[in-house]
Amino acid sequence: MEKRKIKLSDIVKSFDLKVECSKNSLDREIEGGYAGDLLSDVMAHSKKGDIWITLQGHPNIVAVAILKELAGIIIINGREPEQETIKKAEAEGLPIMTSDLPMFELVGKLYESGVSGLR
């Protein structure tokens, strides 16, 4: 049986995420997930369509997400992205969301809901 596709809008609703920008791109499907704060690691190991969970909020995360064609970014621990980050992401139509949860909790919830790092 084919697994039901999970959209960004689904996880925004389920996990009470705050959408910081690119609200019009929330119907994107999530193909997988990657968590990490080292940008080179995310560049090397994330896959197209991944939702990326990180604590970084500076503008360079937008370049990483665009280059790897990630579905979106969730910033954890109640951290806020910088204004410049939001500006850049909005211009690219890249959704950035924030969560008050720590990384472990959020990744666990995403995994439980069917988002996997492997495919």
Added chain:
Amino acid sequence: MRSKTVFQQEFKIKGGDFVNAGESSCKIRNILKEIGIDADIVRRLAIIAYEAEMNVVLYARHGAMYLFVYPDKILLKIKDMGQGIENIDLAMRPGYSTATEEIREMGFGAGMGLPNIKKNADVFKITSKVGKGTALEIIINLNGKNG
């Protein structure tokens, strides 16, 4: 016989400019996609360009990337004026980095930049002079996979 250049462009990079860091790599990726280069090769080039661009932003005063697309290969040259690399063997070792604590907190300086570039390149050449700068020459073969 030297193969004809299909496309070439220069991208300037400013050292220490974290706000625009990564934009040249995004442009390169868009150009390669537009030309119709194979998706896997675009993915590899994107990683290479990003890591190389960040190295200039992190460790040099200024630099440039030069993209050359040939029918059979893509050549990416990166040159910078900066501090240079004292020990290239050490710099190539995964995990080795001279980054400051501040840079590491931003998620850079994990010592994966040069190894990531080498891993994704078919040909990888690096030369460096301490106090002058560093030059990279990267080739990815297209093997007829140029769309």
